[in-house]
Amino acid sequence: NPYKVVLVRHGQSVYNKENLFSGWHDSDLSTKGVIEAIAAGQLLKQKGYEFDIAFTSLLKRAIKTLHLIQEELDCHWLPVVKSWRLNERHYGSLQGLNKSETISKFGPECVHHWRRSYDVRPPALDKNDPRWSGRSRQYRHLDQGIIPASESLKDTVQRTLPIWHDLIAPEIKSGKRVLVTGHANTFRALIKHLDNVADTDIADLNLPNSVPLVLELDENLRPEKYYFLGTLDDGES
Numbered sequence: 656n657p658y659k660v661v662l663v664r665h666g667q668s669v670y671n672k673e674n675l676f677s678g679w680h681d682s683d684l685s686t687k688g689v690i691e692a693i694a695a696g697q698l699l700k701q702k703g704y705e706f707d708i709a710f711t712s713l714l715k716r717a718i719k720t721l722h723l724i725q726e727e728l729d730c731h732w733l734p735v736v737k738s739w740r741l742n743e744r745h746y747g748s749l750q751g752l753n754k755s756e757t758i759s760k761f762g763p764e765c766v767h768h769w770r771r772s773y774d775v776r777p778p779a780l781d782k783n784d785p786r787w788s789g790r791s792r793q794y795r796h797l798d799q800g801i802i803p804a805s806e807s808l809k810d811t812v813q814r815t816l817p818i819w820h821d822l823i824a825p826e827i828k829s830g831k832r833v834l835v836t837g838h839a840n841t842f843r844a845l846i847k848h849l850d851n852v853a854d855t856d857i858a859d860l861n862l863p864n865s866v867p868l869v870l871e872l873d874e875n876l877r878p879e880k881y882y883f884l885g886t887l888d889d890g891e892s
């Protein structure tokens with residue numbers, strides 16, 4: 656197969672550790688997350704991976720994961736494109752809540768429905784809520800109307816695909832070796848589109864922190880196979 660792209664979900668974040676919804680909250684890597692990101696870099700080096708360009712989000716947990724991988728591959732010179740379109744799904748007013756708070760606030764049936772739904776948005780974050788990112792400097796350049804206050808998985812797919820079609824796919828087709836560091840739901844969005852995964856199945860795709868996922872693509876950028884590096888079936892003969 657002519658093309659490959661490597662997706663690496665960020666290392667464990669502080670919010671992941673406390674099992675809180677992160678979304679657009681700019682949670683930092685935990686100590687464990689730093690170690691995981693370094694290990695991902697070492698694994699990519701050991702397997703002989705090299706890159707010509709990287710893409711990441713505007714959230715530090717993904718950016719720092721990329722920096723730690725660049726350190727291991729000794730490629731700080733790499734051109735990097737950072738975009739809000741690769742940010743994690745926005746969880747609205749659930750951001751910062753843990754499991755018990757969510758269930759006590761909204762009830763188990765509601766949470767269960769949300770978990771399994773593809774086009775249902777969690778309650779929106781009020782624009783005056785201190786948790787709303789609209790006033791953060793990294794989104795200053797954006798039209799205020801673009802910044803979400805909550806997203807369904809469908810919303811995430813629709814705002815992520817443009818960067819795939821407009822920026823990432825052309826680089827892959829031109830023969831560049833592309834690394835993307837990002838987030839679980841954004842990668843689900845990409846894989847859903849590329850592999851035509853059903854709405855009902857995409858939430859089940861488990862994407863562990865900081866395990867490089869290699870997509871081997873055909874000439875139409877359809878995945879012929881994808882596998883996690885360092886696992887038994889990691890595609891190496």
Ligand SMILES: O=C1c2ccccc2C(=O)c2c1cc(NS(=O)(=O)c1ccccc1O)c(O)c2O
Pocket residue numbers: 674675676749752753754755757766767769770777
């Ligand atoms: O409530 C949600 C939810 C609500 C709104 C949109 C999406 C989701 C969603 O995708 C989700 C949820 C809960 C859990 N599990 S949980 O109920 O154990 C849970 C709740 C809160 C924080 C972390 C937890 O692990 C999940 O694994 C999910 O994937």
